[in-house]
Amino acid sequence: MRTSPTILHLDMDAFYASVEQASKPSLRGKAVVVGGLGPRGVVATASYEARVFGVHSAMPMGQARRLAPNAAYLVPRFHFYRSISEQVMELLRALSPLVEPLSLDEAFVDLEAGGVAWDERSARLAGVKLRADIRAVTGLTGSVGLAASKMLAKIASEEAKPDGLVVIEPGTERAMLGPMSVRTLPGVGPATGDHLRRAGITTVEEIAEAGEDELVRLLGKAHGHGLYAMALARDDRPVVAEREAKSVSVEDTYDVDIHDRTRVGLEVQRLAERCVRRLRGAGLSGRTIVLKVRRYDFSTLTRSETLRGPTDDPAVVREAAARLLDSVDTTGGVRLLGVGVSGLADYTQEDLFAQAAGERAVAEGPVEEHSVAPVEEPLPLAERRWPAGHDVRHAEFGHGWVQGSGLGRVTVRFETPDSEPGRVRTFRVDDPDLEAADPLPLVLRGPEGGDRVPGVGSQAVSSVPASLPKSWSGSGGGAATSRP
Ligand SMILES: [Mg+2]
Numbered sequence: 001m002r003t004s005p006t007i008l009h010l011d012m013d014a015f016y017a018s019v020e021q022a023s024k025p026s027l028r029g030k031a032v033v034v035g036g037l038g039p040r041g042v043v044a045t046a047s048y049e050a051r052v053f054g055v056h057s058a059m060p061m062g063q064a065r066r067l068a069p070n071a072a073y074l075v076p077r078f079h080f081y082r083s084i085s086e087q088v089m090e091l092l093r094a095l096s097p098l099v100e101p102l103s104l105d106e107a108f109v110d111l112e113a114g115g116v117a118w119d120e121r122s123a124r125l126a127g128v129k130l131r132a133d134i135r136a137v138t139g140l141t142g143s144v145g146l147a148a149s150k151m152l153a154k155i156a157s158e159e160a161k162p163d164g165l166v167v168i169e170p171g172t173e174r175a176m177l178g179p180m181s182v183r184t185l186p187g188v189g190p191a192t193g194d195h196l197r198r199a200g201i202t203t204v205e206e207i208a209e210a211g212e213d214e215l216v217r218l219l220g221k222a223h224g225h226g227l228y229a230m231a232l233a234r235d236d237r238p239v240v241a242e243r244e245a246k247s248v249s250v251e252d253t254y255d256v257d258i259h260d261r262t263r264v265g266l267e268v269q270r271l272a273e274r275c276v277r278r279l280r281g282a283g284l285s286g287r288t289i290v291l292k293v294r295r296y297d298f299s300t301l302t303r304s305e306t307l308r309g310p311t312d313d314p315a316v317v318r319e320a321a322a323r324l325l326d327s328v329d330t331t332g333g334v335r336l337l338g339v340g341v342s343g344l345a346d347y348t349q350e351d352l353f354a355q356a357a358g359e360r361a362v363a364e365g366p367v368e369e370h371s372v373a374p375v376e377e378p379l380p381l382a383e384r385r386w387p388a389g390h391d392v393r394h395a396e397f398g399h400g401w402v403q404g405s406g407l408g409r410v411t412v413r414f415e416t417p418d419s420e421p422g423r424v425r426t427f428r429v430d431d432p433d434l435e436a437a438d439p440l441p442l443v444l445r446g447p448e449g450g451d452r453v454p455g456v457g458s459q460a461v462s463s464v465p466a467s468l469p470k471s472w473s474g475s476g477g478g479a480a481t482s483r484p
Contacts, residue, residue: 001148001149001234001235001236002112002148002149002170003148003170004112004117004118004119004120004123004148004170005120005123005124005146005147005148005153005167005168005169005170006110006111006112006117006118006119006123006146006148007108007109007110007111007112007146007147007148007149007150007152007153007239008095008108008109008110008111008123008126008127008130008144008145008146008153009106009107009108009109009144009145009146009147009150009153009154009156009157010088010092010106010107010109010130010134010142010143010144010157011105011106011142011143011145011154011157011158011161012088012105012106012134012140012141012142012143013048013140013141013142013143013161013162013163014045014046014047014048014051014162015045015081015104015105015140016034016044016045016076016081017032017033017034017045017046017047017050018047018140018141019077019080019081019084019140019442020032020034020047020072020074020077020389021047022139022140022417022442023080023401023417023439023440023442024389024401024413024415024417025415025416025417025419025420025421025422026413026415026421026422027047027072029049030047030049030071030072031046031047031049031050031052031053031055031068031070031071031072032046032047032049032050032071032072032074033045033046033047033050033055033061033064033068033071033072033073033074034046034074034075034076034389035057035061035064035073035076035297036061036075036297036298036299037061037073037075037387037388038061038297040060040296040297040332041060041061041297042057042058042059042060042061042295042297042299042332043055043056043057043058043059043060043061043064044057044076044299045057046059046064046071048162049071050064050068050071053067053068053071054067054068055067055068055071058329058331060332061073072389072403073388074388074389075387075388075389075390076389077389077390077391077439079439080439081104081105082104084138084140084442085104085105087137087138088105088134088137088138088142089101089107091130091133091134091137092107092109092130095109095111095114095116095126095130096109096110096111096113096114096115096116096239097113097114097241098110098113098114098238098239098240098241099239099241100239100240100241102304103301103302105142108150108153108154108239109239110238110239111123111126113239120167120169123146123167124146124165124167127144127146127165127167128165130142130144131144131165136443137443138442138443139417139442139443140442141162141163143157143158143160143161143162143163143164143165143166144156144157144160144164144165144166145157145158145159145160145165145166145167145168146165146166146167146168147167147168147170147173148168148170148173149233149235149236149237150235150237150239151185151186151230151233151235151237152168152173152177152233152235153168154186155168155177155180155184156168173233174208174232174233177204177205177231177233178203178204178205178208179203179204179205180203180204181193181202181203181204182196182197182201182202182203182204182206182207184204185204185207185227185230185231186230186305186327187223187226187227187230187305187323187324187326187327188227188326188327189325189326189327189328190326191326192219192223192227192323192326195218195219196218196219199214199218204231205231207227207228207231208228208231208232211228212224212225212228215227215228216228220319222316222319222320222323223319223323237306237308238306240287240288240306240343247286247288247290247340247341247342247343248275248278248279248282248284248286248340248341248342249275249290249292249338249339249340249341249342250271250274250275250278250338250339250340251271251292251336251337251338251339252267252271252336252337252338253294253335253336254334254335254336254337257296257332257333257334257335258330258333258334259332259333261330264325264330264334264337265322265325267337268291268321268322268325268337268339269318269321269322271321271337271338271339272314272317272318272320272321272339273314273317273318274339275317275339275340275341276312276313276314276317276341279312279341280312284312284341285310285311285312285341286310286311286312286341286342286343287306287307287308287309287310287311287342287343288304288305288306288307288341288342288343289304289305289306289307289317289320289321289324289339289340289341290302290303290304290324290338290339290340290341290342291303291304291321291324291325291328291337291338291339291340292336292337292338292339292340293325293328293330293334293336293337293338294334294335294336294337295330295332295333295334295335296332296333296334296335297332298335300336301328303324303325303327303328304324304342305320305323305324306343307320310343311341317339317341321339385405385429386402386405386410386429387402388402388403388404388405389401389402390402390436391436391437391438391439391440392412392434392435392436392437393434393435393436393437394412394414394425394427394431394433394434395433395434396433397412397414397425398414398416399414399415399416399437399440400412400413400414400415400422401413401415403424405429408428408429409426409427409428409429410426410427410428410429410431410434411424411425411426412424412425412426412427412434416440417440417441417442417443417444418444
C-alpha cells in the first residue's frame with residue numbers, strides 16, 4: 001500500500017437535488033426530493049434540507065411525502081445530470097489517466113499516477129483546487145476524501161460531506177476505523193452486517209480482534225479474507241480506468257419484477273456462471289466483477305469489485321457478484337440483472353491454447369462493449385407530458401419549469417438559473433404557446449468574461465481559499481448522513 005494520501009474520492013453533494021436547486025432559484029434552501037413520482041416511485045436524491053425530515057434515497061416516495069409534505073417533488077432530468085457529470089469527469093481526467101467512475105456523481109482518481117500529487121501537501125492542494133474548479137465550472141459542490149487506499153478515500157469523502165475535504169493521514173487509519181460500524185467497510189451490506197452482529201461483531205475493531213480464521217469461518221474464504229484485510233486498513237485495490245476496459249457481460253430482463261431476495265440472489269448466481277462461460281469461451285479472464293441492477297422504477301445501479309488478479313473461476317465470480325448484490329437495495333423489485341467481468345487479460349495463465357482462441361474470438365466480436373457508467377431511463381410515457389420539474393418555454397413568458405399538473409392544467413414557474421425566484425402561472429395542458437424545452441446551463445459565461453455562478457454569488461468561485469482545511473475538521477463539519 002502506498003504511504004501518501006494520493007487516492008482521491010469525489011462525491012458530489014446531493015447531486016440531483018443540488019442540480020435542481022441550482023436550476024430553480026425558488027428551490028434554493030428548500031426541501032427538494034428527486035425521484036419516481038409514480039405509485040411505486042422511490043427517492044433518488046433528497047436535498048440536505050429534506051434530509052432534516054428523515055427523507056433519504058431509496059425510500060418509497062409515499063413515505064417521503066408523509067415526512068416532508070411541503071418539499072418540492074421532482075421527476076429526474078437524467079440527460080441534464082449526465083451532461084453535468086461529464087463536466088465533472090472531464091476535470092477529474094485532467095488530473096490523472098486513472099479515473100474510475102462509480103456513478104454519475106462519484107469517482108476515484110489516482111493522483112500519483114497523474115503526477116499531480118506525491119505527498120500529503122500536494123494531494124491536499126489538488127483536492128482543494130478540484131473542489132474550486134468543480135464549483136466554478138458547474139456551480140455545484142462536491143466533497144473530497146484523500147487517503148492511501150480506495151476504501152479510506154471513500155470513507156474520508158463521506159466524513160467530509162457536505163462541501164468539505166478530509167485527508168486521512170497514513171498511520172492514523174487503524175485508530176480512525178476501529179470504532180466505526182462494520183457497515184462502513186465495502187461489501188458489508190445489511191445481510192453481512194446482521195450475520196456479523198449475531199456473532200457479536202459490530203465495529204471494525206471487533207473484526208480485527210476476531211481474527212482472520214474466525215472471519216473466514218463466518219463469511220467464507222473470499223469474503224472473510226477480504227474483510228479482515230479491510231478492517232486492518234489493508235486495501236491495495238488499484239484505481240482502474242473503467243472507460244478503456246473491455247468486458248464480457250450477460251444480462252436478463254424479467255417480464256415480471258422479481259421481489260423475492262432469494263430469487264434475486266439465485267438469478268445473480270446463474271448470470272455469473274453464464275458470464276464465466278462466455279469469458280472462458282473467448283479465452284479471457286478479468287479482474288473487475290460488475291453487477292448491474294435495474295430496479296422497478298428504472299433506476300439502474302452498477303457496482304464493481306476489483307480482484308487482485310484476473311480470474312475465470314466461476315466460484316470467484318459468483319462470490320464477488322453475491323457480495324456486490326449485498327450492497328444493493330432491491331426492495332420494491334428488480335426488472336433487470338446483469339453480471340460482467342472487465343479489466344480483461346488476453347489469456348488465462350494456465351491455458352496457453354486459450355490465447356489463440358481468445359484472439360480469434362475478439363476478432364469475431366462476441367465480446368460486447370459494456371459501459372460501467374450507470375444508465376437511467378426515462379419514466380413511462382404517461383408521466384412524460386409535463387413531468388414535475390422539467391423545463392418548458394412559453395411564447396410570451398419565456399423559460400420556466402413545471403411545478404405541477406393535473407385536471408387538464410399545468411402550473412409553471414418562470415425562472416432561470418441566474419434569475420430571481422420567479423412567478424407561477426397556470427395554463428391548460430394543451431396550451432399551444434407552451435412547449436417542452438432544454439435545460440439552461442447552470443453557469444453562464446458573462447459578457448465581461450468572468451463566470452457567473454447562480455446562487456453562489458460572484459465571489460469565492462475561482463480562487464483557492466487561503467487557508468486549507470485541517471485533517472478531520474472537514475470544512476463542512478461532520479454531519480455526514482446518508483449518501484449520496
Ligand atoms: Mg453524491
